Amino acid sequence: MTKKAAIIRGDGVGPEVVDCLLKVLRECNLQSELVLCEAGSEQWDKNGRKDDSYIPNSTMQVLEESDACYKGPTTTLPVAGAPRSVAVSLRQKFNLYANIRPCKTFERITPNIKLDCVCFREATEGLYTGVEVKITDDAAIAIRKITRNGCRRLINSALEWAERYDMKKIVGITKRNILKETDGIFWDELKRSTESKPDYQLREIYIDNMAQQMVINPEQFNGSVLISTNLFMDIISELASGLIGSIGLIYSANIGDDFAMFEAAHGSAPDIAGQNKVNPTATILSGAWMAEYLGEKHIRDAIFSATEQVVNEGKTVTFDIGGNSTTLQMTNEIIKIANQNLRK
Ligand code: NAD
DSSP states (O other), X not given: OOOEEEEEOOSTTHHHHHHHHHHHHHHTTOOSEEEEXXXXXXXXXXXXXXXXXXXXXXXXXXXXXXXXXXXXOOOOOOSTTOOOOHXXXXXXXXXXOEEEEEEEOOTTTOTTOOOEEEEEEEOSSBGGGOXXXXXXXXXXXXXXXXXXXXXXXHHHHHHHHHHHTTOOEEEEXXXXXXXXXXXXXXXXXXXXXXXXXXXXXXXXXXHHXXXXXXXXXXXXXXXXXXXXXXXXXXXXXXXXXXXXXXXXXXXXXXXXXXXXXEEESSOOOGGGTTSSOSOOHHHHHHHHHHHHHTTOHHHHHHHHHHHHHHHHHOSSOOGGGTOOOOHHHHHHHHHHHHHHHHHO
């Protein structure tokens, strides 16, 4: 049966990069059905700022009928009474517990660093449950919720990845010396899940040391699956992304048991919106990953290899990675090579 994905173009540079992604997928002859729908602060503004969500009901209905969605970057307004972010809402609504960010450098961009690892971040609990209690005018506490079930499902999905890509080094990032109960549960589950896999090397690193190690010797994590709770991995995956050279190259997926959301790591970049200069790489790579999720892996492979070639050649690339091509020119170059790859 044909699979179906909802496509949210988003705010700021969102429509520019998502239109490029759609062009790439169509020209690679993707068979899955793509349904455009709206979400984000621009449509919320246009509708008179009256909704209590950035995701209209009509969009929610399309999402519920789909197998996956692509979410362009959306603006989260820092004003009282504005809705919560589209990404956080969708992660919680569809129980997208695994936020996955592959971190692989490109030879031309960082000739002195060759990083290749993947970050698995728990995305539904931890410090992001949003439960805070004000005790007095001068004191407040935030709840860090960690459950065995929440840890187990993230760990299982990380270990599946390890198996599929033959990555035998598993790194659990904790602060168990201080957070004995919450990180105790996380570490316990990680240790238990790897007990039956004697060829795996399991290593625990405290979050503060991890940040230091990522800066002084990131290559020690090559071939590793890094796993952690929500806030810790939010920070470490962002640190790893910083080593790759441009936020325009970082792509990710949020995967649950029966739905997935794919997105670039960057935001709506209002400072460069409408100028046809934003780097489309992150959007194209996350969209290609969605093609694989929808059952069309050959399209993913063709696009990944084309994008790597275009970025490494550096002749038709955007300003942030040393070129002067437009968003559309870079996209067209990727399409040309992806099509050659598909014909091979
Ligand atoms: P941002 O990622 O939008 O921009 C940070 C800087 O990086 C800007 O200078 C921007 O021009 C540049 N940049 C971003 N993407 C680029 C690309 N593909 N190519 C070249 N340069 C690029 O972060 P911000 O300015 O902190 O946030 C702007 C808005 O985006 C905020 O409303 C924020 O809430 C939202 N945001 C959304 C997401 C998301 O939807 N996933 C993620 C982060 C921020």
